[in-house]
Amino acid sequence: MQCCMCGKDDYLLRVIIEGTELNVCKGCSRFGKVLGNYRPEVKHRIQEAKKQKPQVPAVETIQLVREDYAQIIKQKREQLNLTQEEFAKKLNEKHSFLQSIEAGKHMPSLELSRKLEKVLGILLVEEHKELHEGNLKQQSSGVMTFGDIIKLKKK
Numbered sequence: 001m002q003c004c005m006c007g008k009d010d011y012l013l014r015v016i017i018e019g020t021e022l023n024v025c026k027g028c029s030r031f032g033k034v035l036g037n038y039r040p041e042v043k044h045r046i047q048e049a050k051k052q053k054p055q056v057p058a059v060e061t062i063q064l065v066r067e068d069y070a071q072i073i074k075q076k077r078e079q080l081n082l083t084q085e086e087f088a089k090k091l092n093e094k095h096s097f098l099q100s101i102e103a104g105k106h107m108p109s110l111e112l113s114r115k116l117e118k119v120l121g122i123l124l125v126e127e128h129k130e131l132h133e134g135n136l137k138q139q140s141s142g143v144m145t146f147g148d149i150i151k152l153k154k155k
């Protein structure tokens with residue numbers, strides 16, 4: 001820092017000279033009343049105290065088709081006295097497709113499940129709220145089954 005009076009680059013003191021506070025070198029300080037050491041105003045970075053937001057684990061809602069969809073669909077269809085063919089027509093789906101669903105060979109998509117729910121008045125899709133801890137993705141063995149979810153919950 002340079003002295004306000006002589007321009008010398010030196011260690012400065014805060015001095016009151018003729019009523020004005022100046023930052024001057026030691027040599028010039030004798031002209032006034034020394035207040036103390038000059039402290040450059042280091043603008044301290046306001047340490048953003050890393051206030052980590054209370055960790056709210058991301059909750060993921062997973063929609064799953066019930067594992068026992070085949071039974072539920074078949075049971076309800078029979079209760080409604082619908083043949084598979086009639087049922088297929090109602091849903092606008094292929095008979096063979098429904099057959100494989102009722103046989104448990106083909107899990108209906110969420111979309112179709114919603115349709116089935118409406119037509120049959122059943123509940124096929126269940127929502128699971130899962131804490132998303134990143135380990136869900138690692139289980140990339142494919143579609144998570146109901147069983148997997150239960151296993152996760154037991155952890």
Ligand SMILES: [Zn+2]
Pocket residue numbers: 003004005006007008024025026027028029
């Ligand atoms: Zn000076």
